[in-house]
Amino acid sequence: MDFSSKLLENAVYEMSQLPGIGKRTALRLVLHLLKQPENQTNMLAEALSKLRSEINFCKSCHNISDTEICEICSNPKRDSSIICVVEDIRDVMAIENTSQYNGMYHVLGGKISPMEGIGPQDLNIVSLVNKVKKGEVQELIFALSSTMEGDTTNFYIYKQLEGLKVTTSTIARGISVGDELEYADEVTLGRSILNRIPFESAIKAS
Ligand SMILES: [Zn+2]
Numbered sequence: 001m002d003f004s005s006k007l008l009e010n011a012v013y014e015m016s017q018l019p020g021i022g023k024r025t026a027l028r029l030v031l032h033l034l035k036q037p038e039n040q041t042n043m044l045a046e047a048l049s050k051l052r053s054e055i056n057f058c059k060s061c062h063n064i065s066d067t068e069i070c071e072i073c074s075n076p077k078r079d080s081s082i083i084c085v086v087e088d089i090r091d092v093m094a095i096e097n098t099s100q101y102n103g104m105y106h107v108l109g110g111k112i113s114p115m116e117g118i119g120p121q122d123l124n125i126v127s128l129v130n131k132v133k134k135g136e137v138q139e140l141i142f143a144l145s146s147t148m149e150g151d152t153t154n155f156y157i158y159k160q161l162e163g164l165k166v167t168t169s170t171i172a173r174g175i176s177v178g179d180e181l182e183y184a185d186e187v188t189l190g191r192s193i194l195n196r197i198p199f200e201s202a203i204k205a206s
Contacts, residue, residue, distance in 0.1 A: 001027070062107040062124045064089050072096075072105060079103045081138040084193075085128065085157065087111055087150075091143060098190030103141070106131070111149035112156055120156055129160045141196055142170040158199055168199035 001023055003009035008030065015026035033041045057063065058070035065071070072078060072092075082103030086092055092105050108123045131137055140161070144150035158168055172195040 058107075061105045062109060062127070063092055063105060077102075081136060082141065083128070083131065083137055083139070084141040084143050085154075086143050087145070094186075094189060095143065095193065098186045098193065100190035100193050103139075108144075108153065111144060111147075112153045113149045123153070125157060125160065128157065129164075132161055132164050132166050135165065137166055139167040139169060141193070142168065142199060143193070154199070155203070158203075169196040170199050170202045171196050 001009075001012070003012070011030045011033075012023065012026045015021060015029055016023050018026075021029070033044070056065055056068065058065040058073055059068055060073040061070060063070050063072070067074075079102050083106050084095060084101060084103055085106050085108065086095070087108055087110060089107065092107065095101050095105075106124065106128045108125065108128075110118050110123055112118060112120055112123065128140075132140065140157075142154040142157070144153055154170065161168065171189075172192040
């Protein structure tokens, strides 16, 4: 692509670094921003820059939060004896939307994926195991997507918990293989949390 302006070229390049955005789409978006009132583009730039510099992760569950301990973790009405293990904030949002779950979450920040070079040490697993070791957690619900990476991650954590007094379960697979949690409809997802099954029987079935 030949650009008549270095400024334009730079903006298009940065935009095209986003997932799913090719050079053409990037150009379209950049030209769109140029047509907008200047303060609108500034607001976008400021929101992104603030997001990066001020973003905070809950010290307990690792979810994105504006406060040190997030609203869910600090809510005394939530059941702290149950922890739902999820990949990222999208899963927390999806499960919260079902209104069927009143426990806590633990956000891993990804899934174990040798292909992408993501190992257990890259995820928030140690803090999860430590939480269980404190003895206040009675049940862990694995709610990762049922992909190879999700299964590997579940099994890895399950092994880390060996000998600890905690029940492990996995959300019922009403959600078909490979589907991401965030795409499951609320009713299906809510039901699969209520109908969760012991993790041991899930391993035997697969
Ligand atoms: Zn939290």
